[in-house]
Amino acid sequence: MKKLFFLLSLICIFVLSLSKTEILIVKVQSTALRPEPNFFSAVKLMLKAGDQVEKLDSKGGWFQVRLSSGTVGWVHSSAVQPRPSQLMALAQGPKTQATMSEVALASKGFNRQVEASYRQKHPEIDYSWVDRMLGFKASTEAVETFLREGQLGEWKEAK
């Protein structure tokens, strides 16, 4: 009887997963939700790894998405991945905040803990420049100015 319950439960999950609602999960550390499908469009709010959004539309490599708060905006497709099973969507509805447990489970693998263990084993390997490197980040405004002045991207026809 217990096995039957187990089998039926699996079947239920599969059936639920066929829902048409497409949920996307943020796979990068953070990404911006923008009002337009453009990297230089103003930032509405920031999403972080594990956050889930509902996909509404797509356009030129961008997805229009809705958060659980109802906020609608655009995220770049390279920042998110589809969640094939919709179990969670039906069980909880799309949400914007991943729980600590979800983040921890999703992070299981070659992660911070493994790096720390490796560094303990090899104290001679210096990560200071790697950490400094991560701080080399130009602002969106600086990149936009760089492209505009260089007549690149959408400014390529500018005279």
Add this chain to the structure above:
Amino acid sequence: MRPCYIFFKALCLAVSFLFLVNCAVTQKGAEILEKTGKITSEDKELITKTSETVRTSFRDLSEEEEYYIGRSVAALILSKYKVWDNSKATNYVNLLTQAVALFSDRPEIYAGYHTLILDTDEVNALAAPGGFIFLTRGLLRLCSDEDTLAGIIAHEIAHISARHGLQAIKKSRLIEAFKLLASETAERFAPERLAQLTNLFEGTLDDIVGQLIERGYDRRSEHEADSLSLTTLQRAAYSPQGMLQFLEALAQTKTKTTSLKGWFSTHPEPMDRYERLKAEVSLVKKQVIIPKVRSSRFQQVASTWK
């Protein structure tokens, strides 16, 4: 055995297989079932284990795993080279990297793209998984303009975007790591498991660093990166002619000396790449006229690395 039981067992296997396509969700689903009392904790662990072992190739590594592998690969590269700490040049190459990345197939990556200049005359460019790019001063000196440098950066971004570095990881090592992960259901690794995983992590780094620094990518990966970078340059409206000129210059440098390390030992023949890229560029009808502002801003920063 009763037909009904066999049917259910087959159905169970089929459903399980479909679920295994998405391990994280499977695990979460199992967690819910356990909480609601539908399955036991043993069943939950079985589902979790099976779903983890479905990860079989480098493609199954998450963005976060790629980032943590890349961090350590970057640290190992930096243990072999000295950094050229020049803020003007570093700011410029990072601005250029982030601008070029927007036109690549993977503009967003776990922690973004970052570039560092290595203080060596060696002509080389290296891309660690996760967005860490290294350019040598020797290579920068060979670049005649911004469009050329944009082409080289686009090429390195293409290696990262296509996950070429991760392909160097021995499959047996990956399988072993995935199996090990499958046996660990706690959020943090137990000491023994962590030690085993650390050894596998170390082997993974050796596989990648060995390819990047000693063996180089295979021809297929290099040609794929060339094609992808050409697309990126076209989207950004950079001239692909610069990349061609660079390969030509590289080929000439090679004929002058055979003792250069770096690019020459890890990349296919520059003339081979030149011929292939030239054929692709010839298909691009529109010629790009490089505006003066691009030339002048490049010359200003290029004076620092001469």
